[in-house]
Amino acid sequence: MKFTFSSAAQKIILICLSLLLAGLLVYIYSSESRRQNELINQVKKLNFHELRIEKSLLKIKHHEELNFDYLNANVAAIQNLLMELQNDPYGITKLKEANLEGDLAELVREFSEKVEIIEQFKTKFAVLKNSTRYFHNLISRIPALNYPAEFEGELYRLQHEIYNVIFYRKVSIIPGRLEPLYTELTNNIALLDEQQKQHILQLIKHGRLIVEYSVAVDELRGRNAAINYENKSLKFEQNLLSFFIYQQDQKSHFLNILFATALFAIAVIILLIHLLIRKSVDLKQALMNIENQKFALDQHAIVSSTDIKGNITYVNEKFCEISGYSQEELIGNNHRLINSGHHPKSLFKDMWRTIRRGEVWHGEIKNARKGGGYYWVNATIVPFLDSQSQVYQYISIRTDISLLKRFEEELIQGKLFLDNVTNAMAQGLYAQYRVQWRLINLNQALTYSSLGLFINGYALGLRLITRG
Numbered sequence: 001m002k003f004t005f006s007s008a009a010q011k012i013i014l015i016c017l018s019l020l021l022a023g024l025l026v027y028i029y030s031s032e033s034r035r036q037n038e039l040i041n042q043v044k045k046l047n048f049h050e051l052r053i054e055k056s057l058l059k060i061k062h063h064e065e066l067n068f069d070y071l072n073a074n075v076a077a078i079q080n081l082l083m084e085l086q087n088d089p090y091g092i093t094k095l096k097e098a099n100l101e102g103d104l105a106e107l108v109r110e111f112s113e114k115v116e117i118i119e120q121f122k123t124k125f126a127v128l129k130n131s132t133r134y135f136h137n138l139i140s141r142i143p144a145l146n147y148p149a150e151f152e153g154e155l156y157r158l159q160h161e162i163y164n165v166i167f168y169r170k171v172s173i174i175p176g177r178l179e180p181l182y183t184e185l186t187n188n189i190a191l192l193d194e195q196q197k198q199h200i201l202q203l204i205k206h207g208r209l210i211v212e213y214s215v216a217v218d219e220l221r222g223r224n225a226a227i228n229y230e231n232k233s234l235k236f237e238q239n240l241l242s243f244f245i246y247q248q249d250q251k252s253h254f255l256n257i258l259f260a261t262a263l264f265a266i267a268v269i270i271l272l273i274h275l276l277i278r279k280s281v282d283l284k285q286a287l288m289n290i291e292n293q294k295f296a297l298d299q300h301a302i303v304s305s306t307d308i309k310g311n312i313t314y315v316n317e318k319f320c321e322i323s324g325y326s327q328e329e330l331i332g333n334n335h336r337l338i339n340s341g342h343h344p345k346s347l348f349k350d351m352w353r354t355i356r357r358g359e360v361w362h363g364e365i366k367n368a369r370k371g372g373g374y375y376w377v378n379a380t381i382v383p384f385l386d387s388q389s390q391v392y393q394y395i396s397i398r399t400d401i402s403l404l405k406r407f408e409e410e411l412i413q414g415k416l417f418l419d420n421v422t423n424a425m426a427q428g429l430y431a432q433y434r435v436q437w438r439l440i441n442l443n444q445a446l447t448y449s450s451l452g453l454f455i456n457g458y459a460l461g462l463r464l465i466t467r468g
Contacts, residue, residue: 035090036094036244039085039088039090039091039094039240040237040240040241040244042081042084042085042091043085043233043236043237043240044237045077045081046078046081046082046107046233046236046237047233047234047237049074049075049077049078049081050078050229050233052070052074053071053074053075053078053114053118056070056071056074057071057118057121057221057224060125061125061217061221068122071118071122075115075118078111079111079115082104082107082108082111085104086104086108094240094243094244095240097243098239098240098243100236100239100240100243103232103235103236103239104236106232107229107232107233107236110227110229110232111229113227114224114227114229117220117223117224117227118224120220121217121220121221121224124213124216124217124220125213125217127209127213128209128210128213128214128217131206131209131210131213132166132206132210134202134206135162135203135206135207135210138199138202138203138206139155139159139203141199142155142156145195145196145199147192147196148191148192151185151188151192151196151200154181154184154185155185155200155203157181158178158181158185158203158204158207161177161178161181162178162207162210162211165210165211165214166210166214178207178208178211182204182207182208185200185204186200186204189201297397298316298317298318299318300399301316301318301397301398301399302316302318302319302322302377302397302398302399302400303315303316303318303319303395303396303397303398304316304319304330304335304395304396305393305394305395305396306334306335306393306394306396307392307393308391308392308393308394309334310334310335310394311332311333311334312330312331312332312333312334312335313331313393314331315327315330315331322369322375322377322400323338323367323369323370323375324369324370324371325337325338325370329370338367338368338369339367339368340366340367340368340374341368342366342374343365343366347363351363351381355381355383355391355394356383356391358383358385358389358391359383360380360381360382360383361379361380361381362378362379362380363378363379364376364377364378364379364401365377365379365398366405374402375400375402376400376401376402376404376405377398377399377400377401377402378398378399378401379396379397379398380396380397380398381394381395381396382394382395382396382397
């Protein structure tokens with residue numbers, strides 16, 4: 001069933017398209033404000049996650065957070081936001097217009113430094129946390145090891161000093177008080193058994209690690225605070241917001257011009273669509289004509305197409321009927337499948353040379369049927385060229401001339417039989433046209449001497465006829 005559009009339907013379609021384009025224009029107007037808000041919100045999120053990072057670092061320091069998941073999530077959020085700002089074409093354009101591209105680059109650089117400090121903080125704090133756990137376990141084993149009273153007192157003193165470092169961060173005064181205590185413990189360690197010796201050495205080792213990494217963690221927090229990323233991010237947000245406010249005040253005149261231009265563009269588009277619809281109708285008609293021509297050709301001719309390698313890509317029903325092969329058997333194969341072996345190879349070499357040059361080839365070919373038998377076709381092979389003038393396929397159009405070839409063969413056989421009969425006669429035999437008296441046939445019994453007598457008699461008779 002075929003559907004056609006009336007003139008009224010075409011106009012309705014054009015009006016709908018016009019309304020759609022008008023709606024698209026309104027969307028573009030509102031989209032600018034929406035994109036500005038999105039950009040501002042992205043920058044605000046930078047500050048929001050920065051505050052969360054500082055809060056997380058403080059909680060980790062005071063052992064209120066047991067892992068780095070919350071810290072890592074906020075660091076990743078800022079990294080993603082900065083990457084989006086750097087890769088968003090709209091954001092890049094607006095930052096260039098506001099002369100804030102350098103400020104964003106500075107934010108990215110400083111946050112990269114901040115991330116590096118945070119990674120160092122996480123590494124050192126993990127070691128600090130691990131040594132703290134080991135130190136606490138070692139302290140809990142003191143009663144079970146039965147130290148002498150003087151050693152047990154020194155060990156609890158060591159515990160008190162290290163816990164001051166862990167819980168009260170008295171990093172600046174504790175190291176000076178710990179070294180004499182370490183020295184005293186190691187000097188008298190020879191009085192203890194092997195298990196007690198190893199226990200004290202582990203306490204000293206982890207105590208030193210706790211002090212060392214506590215100092216490193218505090219130093220990293222100080223470096224993090226010195227970056228002052230938060231203030232720069234807030235300033236970046238304020239500058240961007242001020243630019244958008246200024247830009248909004250300046251572009252009302254431009255929007256009016258844009259609106260008028262858009263209306264003109266809509267009119268042009270409507271005209272183009274109308275022309276395209278007309279062109280589409282013409283193309284459909286042309287396509288229908290081609291289909292009809294193809295149908296007519298398929299009803300009369302044997303048609304196939306091949307690629308440049310000679311592999312069959314299409315056959316019509318007449319090809320299948322006359323060859324006895326199905327489409328599935330033929331497509332993907334080549335015409336050697338129906339080669340009868342009747343023609344010399346030179347014929348096909350000449351054919352390929354011709355069509356590969358882009359020239360049309362004509363000829364008569366004897367083909368073999370599936371299951372036995374032959375048929376003759378008068379073939380025309382047309383090469384098709386692409387935009388680079390290179391052959392990309394061949395179309396073969398053939399006409400079945402098997403009946404004509406059979407008549408020719410019967411005629412040749414009849415003439416041969418007649419020649420054999422006349423040549424077997426003892427007397428000479430000739431034939432001549434009645435009007436022109438022209439000799440048209442001789443048999444072998446007609447000798448040169450009898451031929452001379454015939455010619456003389458013919459001349460005498462001609463003179464008599466003329467005189468009479």
